[in-house]
Amino acid sequence: MNLNMRKVNHRIFEKDICENKEKGESLKMSERTKIKKTQIGNKKTFGQYFRAHWQLYMMIAPPVIMLLIFAYAPMYGVILAFKDYKVSLGIWNSPWAGDHGLRNFIRFFNNYNFKECLRNTIVLSIYSMLVSMPCSIILALSLNYAKNVVFKKTVQMVSYCPYFISTIVFVGIINMIFDNRTGVVGSFLFNKFNINVLGNADLFSSLYVWSGVWQGIGFGAIIYMAALAGVDQEQHEAAIIDGATLLQRIWYVDIPAIIPTAVIMLILNMGGTLNIGYEKILAMQNQNNIAMSEVISTYSYKVSLVSSFPDFSYSTAIGLFQSLVGLVLIIITNKIANKLSGTGFM
Amino acid sequence: MKHKKLTQDRVVYFINYVMLAVFLIIVLYPLIYIISCSFSSGDALMSGKVKLFPVEPTLQSYRAVFKYKSIWTGYWNSIVYTLVGTVISMVLTLFAAYPLSRSDFRGKKVFTVIILFTMMFSGGLIPTYLLVKSLHMLNTIWAVVLPGAVSAYNVIVARTFFANTIPKELQEAAEMDGCADFLFFVKIVIPLSTPIIAVLSLWVIVGLWNSYFWPMIYLDSQELYPLQLVLRRILLLSQINLNQTSIDPETIRKNQYLGEMLKYGTIIVSTLPLMIIYPFVQKYFVKGVMIGSVKG
Numbered sequence: 309m310n311l312n313m314r315k316v317n318h319r320i321f322e323k324d325i326c327e328n329k330e331k332g333e334s335l336k337m338s339e340r341t342k343i344k345k346t347q348i349g350n351k352k353t354f355g356q357y358f359r360a361h362w363q364l365y366m367m368i369a370p371p372v373i374m375l376l377i378f379a380y381a382p383m384y385g386v387i388l389a390f391k392d393y394k395v396s397l398g399i400w401n402s403p404w405a406g407d408h409g410l411r412n413f414i415r416f417f418n419n420y421n422f423k424e425c426l427r428n429t430i431v432l433s434i435y436s437m438l439v440s441m442p443c444s445i446i447l448a449l450s451l452n453y454a455k456n457v458v459f460k461k462t463v464q465m466v467s468y469c470p471y472f473i474s475t476i477v478f479v480g481i482i483n484m485i486f487d488n489r490t491g492v493v494g495s496f497l498f499n500k501f502n503i504n505v506l507g508n509a510d511l512f513s514s515l516y517v518w519s520g521v522w523q524g525i526g527f528g529a530i531i532y533m534a535a536l537a538g539v540d541q542e543q544h545e546a547a548i549i550d551g552a553t554l555l556q557r558i559w560y561v562d563i564p565a566i567i568p569t570a571v572i573m574l575i576l577n578m579g580g581t582l583n584i585g586y587e588k589i590l591a592m593q594n595q596n597n598i599a600m601s602e603v604i605s606t607y608s609y610k611v612s613l614v615s616s617f618p619d620f621s622y623s624t625a626i627g628l629f630q631s632l633v634g635l636v637l638i639i640i641t642n643k644i645a646n647k648l649s650g651t652g653f654m
Numbered sequence: 655m656k657h658k659k660l661t662q663d664r665v666v667y668f669i670n671y672v673m674l675a676v677f678l679i680i681v682l683y684p685l686i687y688i689i690s691c692s693f694s695s696g697d698a699l700m701s702g703k704v705k706l707f708p709v710e711p712t713l714q715s716y717r718a719v720f721k722y723k724s725i726w727t728g729y730w731n732s733i734v735y736t737l738v739g740t741v742i743s744m745v746l747t748l749f750a751a752y753p754l755s756r757s758d759f760r761g762k763k764v765f766t767v768i769i770l771f772t773m774m775f776s777g778g779l780i781p782t783y784l785l786v787k788s789l790h791m792l793n794t795i796w797a798v799v800l801p802g803a804v805s806a807y808n809v810i811v812a813r814t815f816f817a818n819t820i821p822k823e824l825q826e827a828a829e830m831d832g833c834a835d836f837l838f839f840v841k842i843v844i845p846l847s848t849p850i851i852a853v854l855s856l857w858v859i860v861g862l863w864n865s866y867f868w869p870m871i872y873l874d875s876q877e878l879y880p881l882q883l884v885l886r887r888i889l890l891l892s893q894i895n896l897n898q899t900s901i902d903p904e905t906i907r908k909n910q911y912l913g914e915m916l917k918y919g920t921i922i923v924s925t926l927p928l929m930i931i932y933p934f935v936q937k938y939f940v941k942g943v944m945i946g947s948v949k950g
Contacts, residue, residue: 357760363836364753368765371750371804378801379772385781450670463674465936466681472928474864476882477921480889481684490700492687530940554663586867591890612780613871620780627778635775
């Protein structure tokens with residue numbers, strides 16, 4: 309279904325965040341109003357449009373209302389971060405925190421846990437990103453060049469399997485395999501090399517990251533395979549004629565084709581850097597590895613919902629810190645990506 | 655297209671196959687291992703004898719699972735939460751995506767920003783929790799199902815699909831024939847959108863079935879626990895109360911490792927539903943990720 313988007317006199321283009329650059333054009337506001345006025349049959353005011361298409365607005369109303377309630381209302385709740393929350397007084401009546409409202413943040417930064425949490429969070433995030441992205445790309449390339457269709461489909465199917473396993477079950481499986489006494493891998497490592505996998509804090513990050521690769525590599529590879537499918541075959545043929553080997557072709561033709569996608573994935577992942585955590589890390593924590601496994605999210609969870617002296621405003625301050633850093637990271641990474649290669653999320 | 659196969663290429667292709675085969679084994683092995691363990695006897699498990707195939711095959715684990723009541727309430731709760739949650743989420747997502755896909759939709763930009771911004775910034779754990787609490791939704795199904803119902807990412811994927819699949823001419827023709835927007839949506843757009851509905855439903859179903867954190871903080875009473883929370887107690891916290899089951903004390907005494915065996919049985923039983931539908935839906939899954947990843 310090919311839409312003929314070149315009929316300028318038929319519609320108005322709006323610069324849209326996800327709009328394909330080939331298809332649309334962006335017009336300045338003044339030009340837009342000019343075209344609006346000179347077009348036949350398009351002199352509707354907003355009121356007229358609304359009356360004609362009120363059903364569209366009715367349709368989009370419920371989702372937007374849901375978002376306003378469950379996504380935007382909590383954003384106002386971040387005001388808690390600047391207050392000294394007392395349950396009996398509620399949000400609005402609780403007194404402002406000391407130090408011009410920054411007491412909670414100061415407390416967080418000075419907390420002896422903070423450095424540990426921050427370090428763990430960053431280590432796990434960066435380690436994850438550094439490992440999982442290349443692995444997915446390699447898998448995608450690998451599958452792309454596996455000629456036997458049956459084999460290829462089998463491997464693909466198997467590689468997505470772990471995605472469907474829930475976090476709890478997954479961590480349960482890890483605990484079983486790596487158990488010192490009864491686990492098939494764990495007992496081997498323990499008896500031969502005296503490595504206590506589950507109880508060793510230093511091994512936690514590797515365990516976390518590589519098990520994450522096991523779970524997510526198939527899913528990640530799909531995205532890169534979509535990009536690979538769009539590679540210009542003519543370039544490959546030209547390279548072959550010039551005598552390039554497979555590896556050379558991959559390096560010079562395929563990789564550049566994947567880079568825009570990889571950049572976007574990177575940007576999307578950067579935003580979540582500090583937010584890593586709730587489900588899987590919480591499930592994988594135990595007393596022995598807590599030194600390396602306590603991240604900002606789990607810490608804020610413990611300080612609030614499971615603590616005997618819950619401190620909601622403290623926890624909110626931590627959460628706000630995470631969100632803000634995430635937002636800043638997305639914006640910065642996006643700007644850098646834009647400057648370097650012209651692609652970007654926004 | 656004739657080209658001579660360079661020797662180096664042949665080697666690379668071969669190594670490629672070997673790598674993929676190794677990869678296949680690495681991914682499959684844990685799954686096979688767990689299945690084997692679930693069919694093995696308690697003694698074999700505790701002495702670590704099970705390597706690849708069941709040792710001392712027995713159905714004891716599964717018998718224990720069947721008699722453990724919490725698992726079945728958990729199962730039922732999960733099914734209910736997943737079904738209700740998926741329907742609500744899909745309806746809301748599609749309702750948001752269609753107007754946004756219409757190029758003539760006035761105010762499209764505003765709505766897009768409202769939806770996209772939620773992807774970049776959020777109120778955080780505590781404010782969301784307090785909100786749910788103040789809405790008196792704690793310890794009800796609604797706390798599990800409503801907050802995450804509208805996923806900005808899903809809306810974008812659906813919108814992209816609509817924009818690329820529903821030709822503008824079709825909509826204009828319908829409009830000229832007097833077909834209102836909503837009727838057009840229901841009668842024409844939805845039937846044309848089965849692929850995207852399949853994909854998004856699948857993502858939502860998997861997400862809801864496997865989630866444990868939000869149910870954990872919002873639900874207090876054990877009868878409302880979804881399966882994952884029950885599993886969490888069994889697998890991670892080792893809080894297995896065998897007295898709660900209807901297994902007779904004789905069997906419990908004889909099989910001192912029943913707790914351990916229960917773990918393996920429950921893993922299999924809880925993952926089974928998703929694993930069964932998996933082969934049928936996996937091609938939709940791939941398609942969906944591809945649609946979602948092509949920006950625009």
